[in-house]
Amino acid sequence: MTGTKRTREGSGRVKLEAVASAANVSTATVSRVFNEPDKVSEAIRERVKEAARALNWIPNAAGRALASSRTHIAGAIIPTLDNEIFAHQIGGMQAVFSNAGFTLFLGCSNYDPLEGLRQAEAMLARGVEAIALVGENHPAELFAALKARDIPYVVTYSYSKLSEHPCIGFDNRAAFIRMTDHLLALGHRRFAGIFQPVANNDRVAARLAGVRDALAAADLAMADENLLVGPSTLEFGAESFSHLMTREREVRPTAIVCGNDNIALGALMAANALGLKAPTDFSITGFDDLAISSRFAPGLTTMKVDNQSIGTSAANQLLAVVTGRQAGPQSEEVAPVLQIRDSSGRWPQDRA
Incomplete structure (x- = not known):
């Protein structure tokens, strides 16, 4: 059994080294591309990812999370999939999170606050590092759970100077x-x-x-x-x-x-x-x-x-907190025209 474990671990190292060799970078650089992509230039990121795809190599997400105490997963809960405005918002988020090496989990509440809560709890159980929520009409337990776990969040598609939540949207x-x-x-x-x-x-x-x-x-x-x-x-x-x-x-x-x-x-x-x-x-x-x-x-x-701009801003605010560049998400007003x-x-x- 021990021999089998060593073989798997050794095989994993060889594959990592093979990616590094194919991309002409160090193994540490390969690791940074998938764990801390903002510390690597775009050209090197693309070179490493291209080599990884060519070798059919995918980093072990569970291993990465254990090694770094990070999951590189963000969540977004929208009310419906039947409206293009939310598709634009998610598209903006997806682009920003993907570029930062994050996977975006998507949940749909169907305008049911309790379903939204269940979606959020499932995301928290899987270790999301940040969440975006459409509107403020969510159960108090949802916001309490986020605050108790110190998970940064933003409310999108809505904006009020009087809101107790960080808002990215419009009045x-x-x-x-x-x-x-x-x-x-x-x-x-x-x-x-x-x-x-x-x-x-x-x-x-x-x-x-x-x-x-x-x-x-x-x-x-x-x-x-x-x-x-x-x-x-x-x-x-x-x-x-x-x-x-x-x-x-x-x-x-x-x-x-x-x-x-x-x-x-x-x-x-x-x-x-x-x-x-x-x-x-x-x-x-x-x-x-x-x-x-x-x-x-x-x-x-x-x-x-500009729903895509709302999604982009939401993702950038959440990433700024997750990566330690600011203490908490800041509200932003996106005025409709x-x-x-x-x-x-x-x-x-x-x-x-």
């Missing part, structure tokens, strides 16, 4: 105040909203608060029957729009604020089927600026969020 409430103000400036006074569910989603709650606050500042309010809440789907957007437009022209809303682009695009599809056109018959806005939003006819007025397109226009006062 959802402020964004929707700005969007509503845009429609108010165009002369609209009868508003409706089509939104995804508020339950377990602090971002949507903040967006709705922004709409209501902007309307209140203009001495207006959105009637309860004008707020439709349901799945973030094209179908729900279409059904909701059709429902709103069955009313007499004199009382139906002239401006519709949607919780995201997906819902707004569904509404525009329904408008085409009903023979209605924005902005002549109504104005509508979305949020996120999906790839199709500028190519749809009419082009959708929305807000562009209003994209004014043909789906919103001035509402004539004689038709208000």
Whole structure:
């Protein structure tokens, strides 16, 4: 048994030496490439990894963790896989973590806080060194577990100066105040909203608060029957729009604020089927600026969020803590940009 163990260990050393020889570097450099990649130039990293791939050599993750007390694993928990905005965010994180020699574990909560907690606990059990979480709507036990283990974390896709958590994202409430103000400036006074569910989603709650606050500042309010809440789907957007437009022209809303682009695009599809056109018959806005939003006819007025930048910043903040370059993650605000397109226009006062 001892002989077998020595043979395996010896074989491992030979393979490491073979990689070093093929890359024309020392064995210590090979080790640094996989354990401390930031201490090795990019050219040498690529040379060593190319040699490792050619020799079919993969470093033993468990051995690395035991030797260095490091796992080089980070985690990210997102609410859904059905939205491209989170794919962009994860793409930004993945690029940064991969370049630093980290593996990114991905979990999906499906907007269920308890499932998010289970995902986080599974990641902690596997030794993640840092975690990124979308939004603040997570059980207190999750944040307590991270703090108890001294695991750095950031909250993404949300930002508040009053938050107790390090945030990398944008102020959802402020964004929707700005969007509503845009429609108010165009002369609209009868508003409706089509939104995804508020339950377990602090971002949507903040967006709705922004709409209501902007309307209140203009001495207006959105009637309860004008707020439709349901799945973030094209179908729900279409059904909701059709429902709103069955009313007499004199009382139906002239401006519709949607919780995201997906819902707004569904509404525009329904408008085409009903023979209605924005902005002549109504104005509508979305949020996120999906790839199709500028190519749809009419082009959708929305807000562009640089989700890849959010992911990149989140990963950089977490790595700075993990590698000892700073004490804790710092909050960063990534401001969304209003994209004014043909789906919103001035509402004539004689038709208000």
